[in-house]
Structures are given as C-alpha cells and as structure tokens.
Amino acid sequence: MDSPVEIPFKSFIQIDRKSEVAVFMQIANQLIYAIQRNLVLPGTKLPGTRVLGELLDVHRNTITAVYDELYAQGWVEIKPNQGTFISSELPFTEKLRSGMPEYVYPQQTGFTFRKSNLLDNPFENTTCDYVFNDGVPDVRLTQLNDISRFYSANIKRRSNRKRMGYYNQEGSEYFKYQLSYYLNLSRGLPVSTNNLLITRSIEMSLFIISEILLSAQDTVVVGRLSYFSANMIFQKSGARIKTIPVDEEGIDTDALQKLCEQQQIRMVYVTPHHHYPTTVSLSVPRRMELLRLANHYGFVIVEDDYDYDFRYDKQPLLPLTGANATGMVIYVGSFGKSLAPGFRTGFIVAPDNLMREMRKYLGIIDRQGDIVMEQALGEMIEDGVIHRHLKKSLKIYQERRDFMADLLTNDFEEYLSFQKPNGGLAFWLRWEKPVNLLQMSYQCAKSNLFIPKTLLYQTKDLSGMRLGFGSMDEGEIKESLGILKRCCSDL
Missing domain, CATH: 1.10.10.10 (Winged helix-like DNA-binding domain superfamily/Winged helix DNA-binding domain)
Incomplete structure (x- = not known):
C-alpha cells in the first residue's frame, strides 16, 4: 500500500x-x-x-x-x-484509481429507472417585463400586514409549540372547523371536519384521488379543452382520457350519455363554476343531468372549483356536491387564493369512508403539514380578515376585467371574439382567422411580453388563448395588449 x-x-x-x-x-x-x-x-x-x-x-x-x-x-x-x-475490512471495488483526479459529481446514474414524458414540466421561465398567465391573483393586493400578524402570533404562541413538535396528519382540527364553517356559509356545503382533507394544492388533491380511485385502463372523461395538469395526473395513474365537447353551457351531457352507453366510465372531471380554460359555467339543467348520469352509470364526479370566490355580476352557482345525496361527487378546491401563494392551501370534500383512506395517503406524502399556517388561516376566517380582503380585492379585479374587456372590444374586433367572463381572473379568446399562436408568442416575447405555451390552444378547427388579467394593473394590461396587437398586425 x-x-x-x-x-x-x-x-x-x-x-x-x-x-x-x-x-x-x-x-x-x-x-x-x-x-x-x-x-x-x-x-x-x-x-x-x-x-x-x-x-x-x-x-x-x-x-x-x-x-x-x-x-x-x-x-x-x-x-x-x-x-x-x-480499515482492511472495507469492500475493495474493481475500479481502481489512476492518479488523483479532482472529484466531479456524476452526471449519469449507474442504474436504470422509469422515465415519464407525461410529467415533463410544461412551465417556462422568462425575463420579459410583461407576462400573461392563466388567471392568478395579484400578489401586490395581498394584505401582507394582516397575514404576517396572524402568522407571527401563531409562531410565538406557547400553546402551538407542542403542535409544531408533532403534526397530526389529519390536519389542524381548528382550521378544519373554521374551513367547514366557511364552506357552509359561502357555498352551502353542510360538511363537518370529518369530510375535509387539507392538502397543499389542487394538484395534490387530484393526485391523492387518482391514487385511490383510478387503475390502469380506467376511463376518465374531461372537456375537449381541459386543465392540462389534471390530465397529466390522470394519465400518470394509467387512466385513458376521453373528451367530450364544451359549449356555452359547459360540458355536453348528451355526448357524455352516449359515451356511457358505449363503455364503462370510472370518472368525470369537471370545472363547472368556470370551465377551464373557456370560463363558461355549467348550466343548471346540465348540472342536474350530470348528477343523474353519475347515479345511473356509477361514475365518480370530481368537481374542481378552482376559482369559486371570484364572481362579479351575480351570485355564484352552488357546487354540485351540495346536491350530492348519493355520494357520487368529490369536491376539490383551494382556500386563500386571494392571498400570497405561500398562504394558500388545497382541500378535498368527500364522504367519511373515502376520507379515511385519503388520510392514509396524505400521511405518506405530506406527513409534516404546516400547523402554523393552518392555525393562522383559521384565525383569519374567524376574525373575518379573509372575507374583508376578498370583498376589497374583488372590486379591483372587476375593474381590471372591465378595462381589459373594453380594450379587447375596441382594439381586437377584427381579430378575435370573446365573452366577458362573469367570474374568474382570465379571458377566453377565440381568433376569427387561422393564426399560428406559437409564432405569435415568439414575436411577443421579442417585444417583452411573455405568453406561455400552456395558454395556447390550437387545432385545425380552433385557435384559442386563455389570458389572465388578475395579476396586472390597468397600465400593465394596456401595455401588454398593445404589444399583442402589434404582433398580430405583423403576422
């Protein structure tokens, strides 16, 4: 040696x-x-x-x-x-050293593993000053002082120290009580804490649901245009995606019935309050028909209510799960969406027996939880801060919606058609003439406006685009649409 x-x-x-x-x-x-x-x-x-x-x-x-x-x-x-x-007892490997090269961390594994193209990250980064998204709130409107006050108080509170040492994987009972009260008051859902599961996001909620309910070759029905992340999750579970048309009244329940007559359907995924991406609401007759079909054919309805709180012109339609007498609907949503991203949380509403199984999965993928966050959110509900902040921000978002609608009407009449959304934080735009949306997004990026590929929907029969307005003030909306119009003219 x-x-x-x-x-x-x-x-x-x-x-x-x-x-x-x-x-x-x-x-x-x-x-x-x-x-x-x-x-x-x-x-x-x-x-x-x-x-x-x-x-x-x-x-x-x-x-x-x-x-x-x-x-x-x-x-x-x-x-x-x-x-x-x-130690001479250490195992001696065949690969002997030659000289003393500087150690470099390996770029490749020495073993094989499964790869998933389905889960490739669809999101892009940009350095552009102006960015359209699919409809997220404006962090600048967040009441950071209120949030930090509640959060800081909970960190310092002596009674929370034991809770922070051990987190009950079923979540904070206090927060679940306040959230069940909030859902009952705002959405007419007669649920208790036993019907609630607290998650980190809607995507985590859908993942847990898929792990429990979907098997290889199960059929999941979605709208012909649907939320891409949900589709990725369902396909990762081995399910087959079938699409049905979406029109001004939401998903086509007649088409759904024909599909049910042809094959076994395991699950129907819907965003009935504001269909993603087209923003239309599922009409009352079709809501009732969807529930009837679920009871008759035995499929599960997963109701994603991702932006229920954002409604401007009239009272929102109550969730499908409010009429869920036979237990065929699972309701997922997000709470605190009007707050800063780090203060939002997801949740699932489901019958007790399914909830018990879901808690097992949550205990594996998110056992730690965030007890301080949940306590702070619970107090913000009880104190009325959430309601006051939402009421104040809704007025601003409505003004931004109306401002963008006026600009689209005046400046884009020859290019596209749209319906002013009665809720949510995004517009659905249909281009009247065939246009290469990907090329348009490249041109916009060169002019300092970023339009992600995930907002573009293009087929031989459709050129559509979902553009969020919530995160922009009126000056930013005007500048962004100005760039978009100039790029339209250049194509």
Whole structure:
C-alpha cells in the first residue's frame, strides 16, 4: 500500500475556516469521500497526527479528533505500535484509481429507472417585463400586514409549540372547523371536519384521488379543452382520457350519455363554476343531468372549483356536491387564493369512508403539514380578515376585467371574439382567422411580453388563448395588449 507521504492529501482535503462545520469534521468527511472514491485504499497507513497536522496546517489535536471520528464510524483501524490504517475490512471495488483526479459529481446514474414524458414540466421561465398567465391573483393586493400578524402570533404562541413538535396528519382540527364553517356559509356545503382533507394544492388533491380511485385502463372523461395538469395526473395513474365537447353551457351531457352507453366510465372531471380554460359555467339543467348520469352509470364526479370566490355580476352557482345525496361527487378546491401563494392551501370534500383512506395517503406524502399556517388561516376566517380582503380585492379585479374587456372590444374586433367572463381572473379568446399562436408568442416575447405555451390552444378547427388579467394593473394590461396587437398586425 502507499506510504502516507505519497498520498496528496491537500488535493482532496480543502478546509473552509468560515464554515459552521468544525474543522475536524470537514477533514473527516473529506477523507471518507476519498476512501469511497478509492483515492485512499483499504489497508493504507495514514500519517501520524503531527505530520498530517503540519501538512494541512492544523493542530495535531485536530487530527487526533479526525482519527477518533473515523475510528468511531469504522473507517479506520488502529494497530498498537504501528499507527492508523484505513480499515482492511472495507469492500475493495474493481475500479481502481489512476492518479488523483479532482472529484466531479456524476452526471449519469449507474442504474436504470422509469422515465415519464407525461410529467415533463410544461412551465417556462422568462425575463420579459410583461407576462400573461392563466388567471392568478395579484400578489401586490395581498394584505401582507394582516397575514404576517396572524402568522407571527401563531409562531410565538406557547400553546402551538407542542403542535409544531408533532403534526397530526389529519390536519389542524381548528382550521378544519373554521374551513367547514366557511364552506357552509359561502357555498352551502353542510360538511363537518370529518369530510375535509387539507392538502397543499389542487394538484395534490387530484393526485391523492387518482391514487385511490383510478387503475390502469380506467376511463376518465374531461372537456375537449381541459386543465392540462389534471390530465397529466390522470394519465400518470394509467387512466385513458376521453373528451367530450364544451359549449356555452359547459360540458355536453348528451355526448357524455352516449359515451356511457358505449363503455364503462370510472370518472368525470369537471370545472363547472368556470370551465377551464373557456370560463363558461355549467348550466343548471346540465348540472342536474350530470348528477343523474353519475347515479345511473356509477361514475365518480370530481368537481374542481378552482376559482369559486371570484364572481362579479351575480351570485355564484352552488357546487354540485351540495346536491350530492348519493355520494357520487368529490369536491376539490383551494382556500386563500386571494392571498400570497405561500398562504394558500388545497382541500378535498368527500364522504367519511373515502376520507379515511385519503388520510392514509396524505400521511405518506405530506406527513409534516404546516400547523402554523393552518392555525393562522383559521384565525383569519374567524376574525373575518379573509372575507374583508376578498370583498376589497374583488372590486379591483372587476375593474381590471372591465378595462381589459373594453380594450379587447375596441382594439381586437377584427381579430378575435370573446365573452366577458362573469367570474374568474382570465379571458377566453377565440381568433376569427387561422393564426399560428406559437409564432405569435415568439414575436411577443421579442417585444417583452411573455405568453406561455400552456395558454395556447390550437387545432385545425380552433385557435384559442386563455389570458389572465388578475395579476396586472390597468397600465400593465394596456401595455401588454398593445404589444399583442402589434404582433398580430405583423403576422
């Protein structure tokens, strides 16, 4: 084996004097890495503490601590009157070192694994100053002072310290009580805490539902245009996606019935309040027909109410699950969407027996939870902060919707058609003439306006675009639409 002086320790041991990690642990860890990479082989004798200390410019007592740590972990053995050696009992790999190259973390695994094209990240990054999204709130309207006050108070509260030490995977009972009260009051849902599961997002809710309810080759029905993330989740579970038309009254229930007559349907995914992406509401007759079909054919309805709180012109239609007498509807939504992104949470409403199974899955993928967040949100409901903030922000969002509708009417009449949405934070635009939407988005990006590919819907019969207005003020809306119009004219 190599003698101690032949090993270039300084090539693989670098000491950071400013690090919070003790120097002896830095040296010990780097020696362990060197052993694992065959830079120092089993049976190799290590220098004496004084010699290695001088070489690395540390006190010999530091090296003594290094050797003690390596011995305690089993990396070295100490032979009386001989010295300290790399343990000869360590496994000897075939791949021997050649020289002392600088270690580079591997770029490829040494094993194979499953890859999923379905889960490729569809989102893009941009440096443009102006960005259209699919309809998210404006963080600048968030009442940060109120949020920080409630959150800070809960962190400091002595009674919460024990809860922070151990999180009940079923979530904060206080928050669930307040949320059930809120859902009862705002959406007419007669639910209790036993019917609620707190998640991080709508996507997590859909993932849990899919894991429990979907098997390979099950059929899930969605609108002919639908939420892409939901489709990805269903397909990842092995389900087959079938689409049905969507018109001014929402999904076509006649087409759904014909499909049910032809094959077994496991699940129907709907966004009835404002269909994604077209923003239309599912009409009352079709709501009743959808429930009838579910009872008759036995499929599950997953009702995604992603933007229920954003309604301007009239009272919102009550959720389907409010008429869920036979237990065929699972209701998912998000709470606190008008708040900053970090203060939002998802939830599922379902019958007790399904909820018990869902809690098992949540306990695996999100056992830690966020007790402080849930306590703060619960207090914001009880104190009325959520209601006051939503009422104030709704007025601003309605003004922005009306402003954008006027600009679209005046400046884009020859290009596109649209219906002013009665709720939500986005417009659905249909281009009257065939236009290459991807090319248009490239042109806009060159002019400092970013339109993500996820907002573009193009087939041989349709050129459509979902553009959110909630996150922009009127000046930003005007500038963004101005860029869009100029790019339209150039195509």
